[in-house]
Amino acid sequence: MIRMPETPAVAHPRYDALLAEWCELLRRCQGDDPDAPDPAAYGRELLARWAEPQRRYHTLDHLVAVLARATELTVYAQDPDAVALAAWFHDVVYRPDRSENEERSAVLAERALTEAGVDAERVAQVARLVRLTVDHDPAEGDADGEVLCDADLAVLAGDPAAYAAYAAAVREEYAFVPDEDFRAGRADVLRRLLALPRLFRTQHGYERWESVARRNVGTELELLEA
Template sequence: MTSAMTSDTHREQSLRARWQATTAAAGATPGLDPAPYADRLLTAWAEPQRRYHTTAHLADVLARIDVLADAAANRAEQAPDRPAVELAAWFHDAVYRPDRSENEERSAALAERALPELGIDEARTVEVARLVRLTITHDPAPGDANGELLCDADLGVLAGTAQEYAAYAAAVRAEYGFVPDEAFRAGRAAVLRRLLELPRLFRTAYGAAHWEAPARANLAAELADLGEADLGESGATRPPGM
């Protein structure tokens, strides 16, 4: 078995264990096996059209949720509904077609069907679906602790090392391989400009302190590489990679 296969197997095992723990913490019916739902979700996250929105991305988002939630607890900040946020991470790209614009809506609808079947109550199901839909804009309202946690965890990839960011950008381009180069460059540049124009990329205290500056540097560097001065707004489809 290659090291890549070993890594993939270990990741899947870890994700299955995490799903078991998260659904239990969220109030799933005791004795009801959540494993078939994990099977379906992990199958979806491993679909062949994905290059960035894969199980590796899911695992990374969950890991960043841990970092952010632990930091918030240490600072005695408002406690998020962590099981709801983790469930939203599982569902936020469960439906993903790079040529479609309704991915988040369909992913939220999937959560709305699946979670009641697991016995998770209506209030938490509604919150999970809201959080999934929030990843369309990544713009939580002030004081939305759950939304801030999920959106920062999802956008944390922007703050990676230069090598990590390059791998992320390359994976995004591969997902949009059906888009001609000129159109992709225009659409991608428009997305990068919109992100850079935001007053804050990250809303949590940890994200603002540790991820804001490197993320902005990475975005600006990619925009410069694209030759943004020569690009217009045309060609944008879905915010690539978000």
Template sequence: MADLDALRSRWQHTLLAARDDGPHGTRDGGPAAGPPPEPSRYADELLRRWSEPQRRYHTVAHLTAVLDHVDLLAEYAADPLAVRLAAWFHDAVYLPERSTNEERSARLAERALPEAGVGAARTAEVARLVRLTLTHDPADDDRDGQVLCDADLAILAAPPSAYAAYTAAVRQEYHFVPDDDFRTGRSAILRALLDLPRLFRTPHGAREWEATARYNLTTELEMLSTGGGTEA
């Protein structure tokens, strides 16, 4: 069970550190119109989104795991604060039947962060990172993208029981998709991931997670090809 109070505290710490101005500072190069709203307002709204009933895997537990992995990988990021903010927003909009979740999540960040006191440059970086989670294929020189994508994909390197729980939760999110269609779609996603030259781009991810993740993905793909792994 995710600790919501701990998450609220993490959000407040990150947002206050990421703001470009203090109580009497400037925002985006001009005078601040006034102090931005309290961080708790945004935490409550984000946590409400992450707690929506259609979610089975993309929940506050997933948010917590991604934040924990960002902390683990933070030394590799150019702007760890932007990556942490992107983790909060990357699945803030999540409707399993839609294909525009990443774009809508990025737009939510573009609306909320300036109001919360985050400058234009960092807001743009957060939105870019959120959109990157559509492909999980950051450039070789994209340090922030590598950290966020590795943190988001770390579940792929989970031990067998945790990986099985992850795949079961994903299937539950797509309970409305017939088994044959789910196998086809999920298999395509797994093949696309396996076709990437590297699943993990940070040194830690490449060293600690790559081999296990590829084993898990290959095993799941084999199960899907024999008609397994589709229980909703």
């Protein structure tokens, strides 16, 4: 993996716990190879990337939230470790002025996980899952895709204050975009979400988050169009 400059990642209150969680996950996926690379080196770089200064929503807090939701939905996953790896990588490359973040994140996952000794089948699955977060529309029966996408979209079902904070953080990430252009672009994103037959594909996600998320997204859209 490309080495990153020092960032404020270590200041995050869950840094040590996240690093330990990553190391445990990658060790499981490396199998019994005694020559496998040290997971900690990869974990520190991932955490550094998630703490880059251009991020306002796609931060370490977002990573923590997606990992927690993926764990909450583990019962639905076919390969929970692949889902967890995809959660770590799904926004690891993030530049708000670029449109290929998911693809670049998937490519980095392929390169890093192969180098780290993860088997090719699982590496391919992780990269596929990362690419699904472009439109959050997994195919029917794609259990791992459903879990990752539900975990990523669970932020939409926050209480009013939490949702407002999320929307404000997204706007901050796009502070370089003029208000009129941002409103148009954001409204298009929200319309595409509302056009999905279901925002959440797992039974738990649908029952717990669907109605609240649709209300939140609809309200934001109304405000943008007012």
